[in-house]
Amino acid sequence: MxxxxxxxxxxxxxxxxxxxxxxxxxxxxxxxxxxxxxxxxxxxxxxxxxxxxxxxxxxxxxxxxxxxxxxxxxxxxxxxxxxxxxxxxxxxxxxxxxxxxxxxxxxxxxxxxxxxxxxxxxxxxxxxxxxxxxxxxxxSLREIGMRLAAMKSAGLTQKEIAKSERLSQARVTRALQAASVSGDLMALFPVQNELSFTDFKILLETQKQLNRQERSVAELVKNIEPVVQQLKGRADLAEDEVKKNILLEIKREAIILGKKPPKDKPVITPLWAFSDKNRFARKKVSGRVFSYEFSRLPTHIQGELDRVISEVLQNQIED
Structure with a gap:
């Protein structure tokens, strides 16, 4: 009382x-x-x-x-x-x-x-x-970081922010890093105050890893959402245990995504080898869509290609 x-x-x-x-x-x-x-x-x-x-x-x-x-x-x-x-x-x-x-x-x-x-x-x-x-x-550290990020966007330097808020520059840096974590990743955690700076570093590194692998946070979240919902519903797990298990699922899925090629990644096949590296003739296939790409070819070749493609389509495709 x-x-x-x-x-x-x-x-x-x-x-x-x-x-x-x-x-x-x-x-x-x-x-x-x-x-x-x-x-x-x-x-x-x-x-x-x-x-x-x-x-x-x-x-x-x-x-x-x-x-x-x-x-x-x-x-x-x-x-x-x-x-x-x-x-x-x-x-x-x-x-x-x-x-x-x-x-x-x-x-x-x-x-x-x-x-x-x-x-x-x-x-x-x-x-x-x-x-x-x-x-x-x-x-939380993230909430502090979001407030500091608004001050940084207004033109203040991190040194000025630290002085204004009476924080060490190291804490300002950590808070801004925590605020940089994707909202989609944060939404996976039912009690975000359980996250420590070490946890935020793991999430930030996961984002960087996904970016290097040309994979998205949204894809990772979608893949683990069913498991995360099960973890959230387990009454036998304390809040910090739920957090730890969700972090494990995030790290596990990031590794799996890194081993899989992105879906529908375009496949490019050269059609001719030119001595000039700025010239090319190639075919690009992405799923059920394909296209032909040419660079620095003479106009008469372009006209000939148009004629041949039109002729093939007329002969092979029925109305």
């Missing part, structure tokens, strides 16, 4: 906040004061009337699976202890802090209490506010 009191104190009675009637006034990182009032969103309206901008909230929404949220779903079905924080954008409330509670409310079909401001917050104010009042599980 002591932890709960500490959390409430950190959210609502910290020096940067004041009370004003039924509202709560919060001092932002810019020094600007904004007022928040409490609202209740009905269960059937949570998905439609609220949204999450990942570059503000910092939480990877694709990682919020029902299994990863089971701890919140269990309690939220009966009571919501802390309201989420949001700002109104037209008819939608953008959730700055509490996206796990929002997703859980959608899963268990209950309403959601929100502290919402009518004031427009800048991206920097929104990010810092979400960071300051964040009460749920710490953001």
């Amino acid at each position: 002591g932890n709960a009191k500490e959390t409430v104190s950190r959210i609502f009675t910290q020096p940067a906040q004041e009370r004003s009637g039924g509202n709560k006034v919060i001092t932002l990182s810019s020094g600007r004061k904004v007022s928040f009032c409490k609202e209740h969103i009905a269960a059937e309206e949570v998905a439609a009337k609220t949204s999450v901008a990942e570059d503000h909230n910092g939480r990877d929404q694709a990682a919020l699976t029902e299994q990863s949220l089971k701890d919140i779903i269990r309690t939220l079905s009966f009571q919501q202890f802390y309201p989420v924080i949001g700002m109104r954008r037209g008819d939608i409330i953008e959730i700055l802090d509490g996206s796990r509670r929002r997703a859980s409310a959608i899963f268990c079909e209950v309403g959601l209490d929100v502290l919402v401001t009518e004031d427009e917050l800048t991206p920097a104010e929104a990010r810092q506010l979400a960071k300051d009042i964040q009460t749920s599980r710490e953001h």
Whole structure:
């Protein structure tokens, strides 16, 4: 119970906040004061009337699976202890802090209490506010990386990002690497917070391996999806065991794909050998489609080829 009191104190009675009637006034990182009032969103309206901008909230929404949220779903079905924080954008409330509670409310079909401001917050104010009042599980390395990637896209160097976020440059690098893992691969894991930096390195190397072999992540995911679904449904496996087994399936399938030639890879057959390497005459076959390709041949040869092909088609193909 002591932890709960500490959390409430950190959210609502910290020096940067004041009370004003039924509202709560919060001092932002810019020094600007904004007022928040409490609202209740009905269960059937949570998905439609609220949204999450990942570059503000910092939480990877694709990682919020029902299994990863089971701890919140269990309690939220009966009571919501802390309201989420949001700002109104037209008819939608953008959730700055509490996206796990929002997703859980959608899963268990209950309403959601929100502290919402009518004031427009800048991206920097929104990010810092979400960071300051964040009460749920710490953001994963990938989620941190996604936030840092947005800063990098805005023109900041990794050194500047490290200084701004008070992180080591090594952690910035690791976080950005974690954010580079394909969303399709990440979707295989029911509880993505179980992934360590070593696991992210394995996934990144798998992506590079597939790229070198001219195979796709989508192909790998499709091939192992049935096995992954079975692993997710096994009640005898702990969350970290499910993760380990999925990683094994990914590595195993990557090796198998590396041994198989890609489906329908074009087969090219030279039709003539020229002394000039820039000239060629060849046939290309890809599945049931074939074509003839020529380069730097005289115009009269092109005309002759057209005539012969037309003649063959007329004689051999019936209407």
